[in-house]
Amino acid sequence: MLQALRNKLHGWPTIIILGICVFAVAFFGIESYFMSQTDTYVAKVGKHEISQQAFQDRVNQLRREDSQRLGDQFDPSVYDTPAMKQRILDAMIDEQLLLQANEALGLKVSDTAVRESIAAIPAFQSDGHFDADAYRAALAGAGQTPAAFDADMRAALAMRLVPDALTASTLVTDDQLQRYLDLELQRRDLRYAVLPKPATVDATVSDAEIAAYYQAHLADFTTPERVAVKYLEVNGAELKVDAAPSDEALRKRYAQEQQRFLQPEQRLASHILISVPKNATAEQQKAALAKAEEIAKQANAANFAELAQKYSDDLGSKRQGGDLGWLEKGVANAAFDAALFAMHKGEISKPVLSDEGYHIIWLRDVRQGQVKPFEEVRAQLMQEETVGARERKYAELAGKLADETYRNPASLEPAAQSLGLPIKDSGWFGRDGGSGIAANPKVVQAAFSEDVLVRGNNSGLIEIAPNHAVVLHLDRHENAHPRPLDEVRDTVRQKILDERRREAAKNQAEALLARLRKGEDFATVAASAGAQIRDAREVLRMQPDVPAAIREAAFHLPHPAPGTAQWQAVAMPDGSYALLALDKVQGADPAKVDARERQMLREGMRRAYGEATTRDYLKALRQRIPVKIVAERL
Incomplete structure (x- = not known):
């Protein structure tokens, strides 16, 4: 082909054509040999990509939460449906739209808001007040660090900035309230x-009428398809631990995991915040600094609370005289943290600049970090060892059950004899479930699967609850059939x-x-x-x-x-x-709706209107910010 081209094209036309080809290859084609990029996002919001991994992490998180909340009633197959995947992705897209709106509007979650939100969580409180020990223990139990939890809380609060602002700006007039009352009441x-x-x-019913009615309503007289299964069960809660761990074993574990029981240093602090607006001018910054320096000169242990109540812009702490409670490293922002943990007990700092503004910090007391003694944590270690031993025994027995029933797929007998487990009977149940283990959707799904129902094999190991699993085998099966006339x-x-x-x-x-x-x-x-x-x-x-x-x-x-x-x-x-x-x-009887009920109703209406406004706002954002969804990657 090249020789034919050479024979037909020669002279200046050939030079022009070849020049164009070289230009095209040089600038548009050759780069493909050196650069390879494969898009893996499931959605793109503006310039932000929602990756397949981030999407799957969210699906897994919601699946775990639903599993814990619903227990035996949880059906994991729901999360495999296109409708559920789309709902989850839409929620992630909305979150990203709100984050981009925050950036455009200059909205930011303050450290104070994060701190107050964490302190308000009941799981972290003792006698109605924030308890640092409870906070650390709860995070350790969840396998999370304070910094990671802080980031999660900040992200959650960021999602609410625009919706809360829209709700706060929503007005419910007296006329609107009365119209609603007149409808509701x-x-x-x-x-x-x-x-x-x-x-x-007429009580005379002929045989022909009975036969015609029977044929016209045959579904009403049809017995649905049903099965009965035999099953082997391993329940961790019923397993007995061979022996309680010795004190020697507990002390060994205590020594190996001593870092878990370390109580970090804590500092009791109060502060006065002089806020600086975002994108403040040089004059505004100078004015805020001058005000903070003047307050710092006046401040001492005797008047600090009074100055905080008078001047502080931190609404959450000013009513308590600036009291922030006991703080650990990593709870506050970096600048505040660095200043606080460099101070001496009783000292009042010079103004410390952070993203929120200038802080004047009073270090009121210090608790040195120390390790809890063995006697204090012995009961916890004993419980963990017992639970761990039971979980290990369950894992071992469930693993053997899975292996045995897989090697002998046509019967449960070999596994029952090998492991000493009784074969149990479920009784009849249909595709809508039944009682006992048949109330679990995963059991029903497995019983009517092709592998069990058609091929006659054992099911795989079905976890119907944490540390509770079964393997089942078809025992009896009846197809749907109409009952005789x-x-x-x-x-x-x-x-x-x-x-x-x-x-x-x-x-x-x-x-x-x-x-x-x-x-x-x-x-x-x-x-x-x-x-x-x-x-x-x-x-x-x-x-x-x-x-x-x-x-x-x-x-x-x-x-x-x-x-x-x-x-x-x-x-x-x-x-x-x-x-x-x-x-x-x-309409409504005004005498039967007191002022308190009216105010509660007004707040409910305001929230409902705010949510509706937020939905409209998100629709507008989707029209302004390009959103691309790749459905086949879900």
């Missing part, structure tokens, strides 16, 4: 009469008669309703059917002394004109009918 005057069921209906003949006949009675009751009610709408007296109409009229005045939407069906129908009727009534026939749950007259509609 609306009062309706009504009269109703429950009609007796028709005394007689002869078996359900009486039931079919009764259903036909019930339908006739309902139809007769409906016809009777409609005939009586027509008389009422023509202007006939309600008492006369009700008496002709042997019914008694009941009056209900100022009925609310949730009033238990009025039948729910009548109450619901009454609140769906349009407002009646003065001096007239709105009429309706109402089907009751037992197959009877009632005649209903709506006479009057009134």
